[in-house]
Amino acid sequence: MHKDRFIDKTFDMFWETEVPEGELIISRTDLRGIITYANETFAKISGYSVDELVGKPHNIIRHPDMPKSVFKDLWDTIQKGKKWEGYIKNLRKDRGYYWVKTEISGIYKDGKLVGYKSMRYRMSDEKKKQMQNLYDRMREDEEGKVRLVVYTKKEVYQKLKELAYKNGKDPVDILEEAILNFEYI
Numbered sequence: 001m002h003k004d005r006f007i008d009k010t011f012d013m014f015w016e017t018e019v020p021e022g023e024l025i026i027s028r029t030d031l032r033g034i035i036t037y038a039n040e041t042f043a044k045i046s047g048y049s050v051d052e053l054v055g056k057p058h059n060i061i062r063h064p065d066m067p068k069s070v071f072k073d074l075w076d077t078i079q080k081g082k083k084w085e086g087y088i089k090n091l092r093k094d095r096g097y098y099w100v101k102t103e104i105s106g107i108y109k110d111g112k113l114v115g116y117k118s119m120r121y122r123m124s125d126e127k128k129k130q131m132q133n134l135y136d137r138m139r140e141d142e143e144g145k146v147r148l149v150v151y152t153k154k155e156v157y158q159k160l161k162e163l164a165y166k167n168g169k170d171p172v173d174i175l176e177e178a179i180l181n182f183e184y185i
């Protein structure tokens with residue numbers, strides 16, 4: 001594990017990139033979800049180049065806030081040949097995020113399903129808040145995972161990072177272990 005991941009990138013995950021009004025993110029995939037086409041807006045908003053996106057699985061932009069069941073529903077729907085509509089929080093290359101209203105449907109050739117296409121739009125701040133709350137609850141119910149933001153003294157954080165690097169672990173693992181091993185008197 002590379003230690004720069006924590007030093008330089010920890011805070012990038014709080015930055016939102018907004019899809020400009022009237023702009024459309026477009027992608028196409030094969031039947032397994034490997035990206036076969038990405039437009040310039042997709043590249044710009046996700047922070048990747050078009051070349052970096054094409055050929056990669058679409059989960060390259062999967063955000064840890066997204067509950068698994070949302071993608072299960074997405075795949076169940078499109079594999080039946082139906083259109084899926086929903087809201088997705090995506091991960092940028094720099095670990096920031098962007099929200100999109102999404103429509104995914106099949107691409108047909110001579111009546112046969114050969115891949116999928118998606119169109120993604122800007123969504124309102126109100127809807128983002130609503131979906132963040134819903135997905136937080138779903139993730140907690142389904143996977144037992146909650147998000148935690150901690151303010152702590154610089155020295156404590158420094159110590160935590162040192163302990164983590166020495167043991168080749170993520171600072172969060174060290175915190176978890178400390179709490180699990182804590183003996184109440």
Ligand SMILES: Cc1cc2nc3c(=O)[nH]c(=O)nc-3n(C[C@H](O)[C@H](O)[C@H](O)COP(=O)(O)O)c2cc1C
Pocket residue numbers: 027028029033057058059060061062063071074088090104116117118
């Ligand atoms: C056309 C198409 C577009 C997709 N768009 C996204 C997307 O914007 N963000 C995302 O996380 N997953 C998207 N997915 C779903 C991913 O393929 C994948 O299922 C998801 O990221 C969850 O990852 P996992 O299946 O490895 O758990 C898309 C799938 C298809 C077929």
